[in-house]
Amino acid sequence: MQLSLSYGQNNNYLIGVGIYDVTGQIAETNCGGYAQLLHRNKGIRDRQYARAYVMQEPNGSPAVFVCIDKWAVSQAVNLAVIQKLKSKYGGLFSDANVVISATHTHLASAGYSHYSLYNTSTGGFWKPNYDNLVNGIFNAIVRANENKAPGRIYYNKGSLTNASINRSLGAYQQNADVDKYAHSIDDEMTVLKFVQGNQEVGMISWFAVHPTSLSGNYKHNSADNKGFAALTFERMKNSSYATSGAFVAAFANSNAGDMSPNLHLPPANDHRSNATGPGSNEEESTKIIGSRQFQKALSLYNNAHIQLTGSIKVASRYNDFSNLLVAPEFTNGQFQTTCKAALGMSFMAGAEDWRSGISREGITKDADYGLAIDRCHGEKPLAPFFFIGSNDNNPGAPKILSTTLMKIGQLGILAAPAEFTIMAGRRSRETVQSVAGTGLEHLVFAGYSDAYAGYVTTREEYASQQYEGASTHFGPWTLAAYRQEFKRLATKIANPAASPWGNSTAPQPPVKSAPLNMAAHIFFDDKPLFKSFGDVHKNTSSHYAKGSTAKVVFWGAHPNNDLKTNSTYLTVERWNGSSWQAVYYDRDPITKLTWDRNGVANSHITVEWCIPANEASGYYRIRHFGKWKNGFTGKLKNYTGTSRSFLVN
Numbered sequence: 001m002q003l004s005l006s007y008g009q010n011n012n013y014l015i016g017v018g019i020y021d022v023t024g025q026i027a028e029t030n031c032g033g034y035a036q037l038l039h040r041n042k043g044i045r046d047r048q049y050a051r052a053y054v055m056q057e058p059n060g061s062p063a064v065f066v067c068i069d070k071w072a073v074s075q076a077v078n079l080a081v082i083q084k085l086k087s088k089y090g091g092l093f094s095d096a097n098v099v100i101s102a103t104h105t106h107l108a109s110a111g112y113s114h115y116s117l118y119n120t121s122t123g124g125f126w127k128p129n130y131d132n133l134v135n136g137i138f139n140a141i142v143r144a145n146e147n148k149a150p151g152r153i154y155y156n157k158g159s160l161t162n163a164s165i166n167r168s169l170g171a172y173q174q175n176a177d178v179d180k181y182a183h184s185i186d187d188e189m190t191v192l193k194f195v196q197g198n199q200e201v202g203m204i205s206w207f208a209v210h211p212t213s214l215s216g217n218y219k220h221n222s223a224d225n226k227g228f229a230a231l232t233f234e235r236m237k238n239s240s241y242a243t244s245g246a247f248v249a250a251f252a253n254s255n256a257g258d259m260s261p262n263l264h265l266p267p268a269n270d271h272r273s274n275a276t277g278p279g280s281n282e283e284e285s286t287k288i289i290g291s292r293q294f295q296k297a298l299s300l301y302n303n304a305h306i307q308l309t310g311s312i313k314v315a316s317r318y319n320d321f322s323n324l325l326v327a328p329e330f331t332n333g334q335f336q337t338t339c340k341a342a343l344g345m346s347f348m349a350g351a352e353d354w355r356s357g358i359s360r361e362g363i364t365k366d367a368d369y370g371l372a373i374d375r376c377h378g379e380k381p382l383a384p385f386f387f388i389g390s391n392d393n394n395p396g397a398p399k400i401l402s403t404t405l406m407k408i409g410q411l412g413i414l415a416a417p418a419e420f421t422i423m424a425g426r427r428s429r430e431t432v433q434s435v436a437g438t439g440l441e442h443l444v445f446a447g448y449s450d451a452y453a454g455y456v457t458t459r460e461e462y463a464s465q466q467y468e469g470a471s472t473h474f475g476p477w478t479l480a481a482y483r484q485e486f487k488r489l490a491t492k493i494a495n496p497a498a499s500p501w502g503n504s505t506a507p508q509p510p511v512k513s514a515p516l517n518m519a520a521h522i523f524f525d526d527k528p529l530f531k532s533f534g535d536v537h538k539n540t541s542s543h544y545a546k547g548s549t550a551k552v553v554f555w556g557a558h559p560n561n562d563l564k565t566n567s568t569y570l571t572v573e574r575w576n577g578s579s580w581q582a583v584y585y586d587r588d589p590i591t592k593l594t595w596d597r598n599g600v601a602n603s604h605i606t607v608e609w610c611i612p613a614n615e616a617s618g619y620y621r622i623r624h625f626g627k628w629k630n631g632f633t634g635k636l637k638n639y640t641g642t643s644r645s646f647l648v649n
Helices: 075-089 116-121 127-146 224-236 282-302 345-349 372-376 422-433 459-464 478-494
Strands: 013-021 049-056 063-068 098-102 149-159 188-196 199-206 248-252 312-320 400-408 411-415 442-446 536-538 549-556 570-575 580-585 591-598 602-610 618-629 636-642 646-648
Touching: 013 127, 013 188, 013 199, 013 248, 049 127, 049 248, 063 127, 063 248, 063 312, 063 400, 075 098, 075 127, 098 411, 149 282, 188 282, 199 282, 199 442, 224 248, 224 282, 248 282, 312 478, 400 478, 411 422, 411 478, 422 442, 422 478, 459 478, 549 618, 549 636, 570 591, 602 618
Parallel strands: 063 098, 199 248, 411 442
Antiparallel strands: 013 049, 013 149, 049 063, 149 188, 188 199, 312 400, 400 411, 536 549, 549 602, 570 580, 570 618, 591 602, 618 636, 618 646
């Protein structure tokens, strides 16, 4: 394919972007992240997406980065996506050149792991969410690959200091190298700008912060502060969310293990109160932290001028992290080993963003005390029932995990399947930077990638056994093992003929069978006598001031009858003088749909629209779209509800 000139610069790569809905069930299903067994969602605040970017040299192999609005990528989902890609494209894509990274939002439908630890924390395995996520990621990659065209990528980075706080400052301050850094947060934001010819088509921003502005009490699906930023960026760019022509903006996560968006932390000795702020409520806080990420990313995007040039390469390898021998250069000067996975007593306390109400942080033991497994885990006293690696053949969480180093010109992306603290991420980047000949001038860390295996802290942080250290699965030398692997990957990037692992063969992750499907079955939908599905139960007012909230309640049906993938449960429509025009959808965070059961099988659907202060004056209406299930035939039938028109001024 001939690469043309544009903007006076070479289109040196083939690039493609794609986006696909991965929202899943929005009612009576569990979300991931807060580990609340009885938590069930009851509506939607904004949609969740898979955003894919395919990059390759004209005659080279592709490299793929995917960002998903989920709490994590389960290994089962990752392997299933790769299998679907192989079925469609043969050997073009594999787990070696595809990185799937989660934003880590805690309010997205979950239950898509095949490992018992995560199914327990989400109240079971939800097959519709698993299928929806696998298909969504696959289709996002397909769209990106089929939209490839000559283009180029620009790089920029900057500092954002008012969107995160170190929630584990006491542990962070134990680090020997703490004085090297100006901030106790990772303030660096990295941005890539994707251009095809003369057309701007995409953006990726990496910034380390938890998407936990919305608390464990919240019951509406949301991509949280990173989703707010992404959707705001895409709305600004008039993204179509369609098969082609969609501008795709991902706000990916980085080494966010100890980074909280809740800027008002409780006192260090308070093990029950949750962090809050900066807003007066959690929805306002989501908007504030999301807007700060959006504004910084936009500034970096508009001023991105460093073009990525040079080779595109990927080095990736699986290892058994429950039994890795780590060389002295990464430890205390002696060979050390990682451990079979286990969680500590302080894990049960939860982090500052969401306390469990039981246990506390900082519970330690003598590092040399106990049985062999206890001694392996050093200062971590093992929590009852959380020795998740005890069954070596069927552990409760994955142990055979991949690490990846993706080279895009001068940029290196370090991908790992865990939550690294900021210092753990910094040391990993420094390890890669120490390897000569890679051609990497810029590095970014991509956590939550390709699987999920808890936290990774530094050795010093681990010793204090805060929540993050107690959640470091493979013991005190876990970070040392990852750094060793990243050095080997960097060596492979610098010299593809090198054999940094010697003659050892990489283990392959097991393909586990799916657990029992826990998704609630919908037998039928009903409505009151003399009512129809879609009828208004409580109508809007006839007039609203800008800045207020319009609200309507419909007689509806169960939302899980139709997941509305790449569609919408609602529209806010404006009269343009000749017809009604949809201006907002359920992906817009200023709308909210709530499902409530009324009686045995009746449903109330409440739709709210927070009217922006700068909204155009005029007449509006709210519509709701759904399907109801006939209990006799089992068939699903469409219905629509429409509010009265109302004036906004």
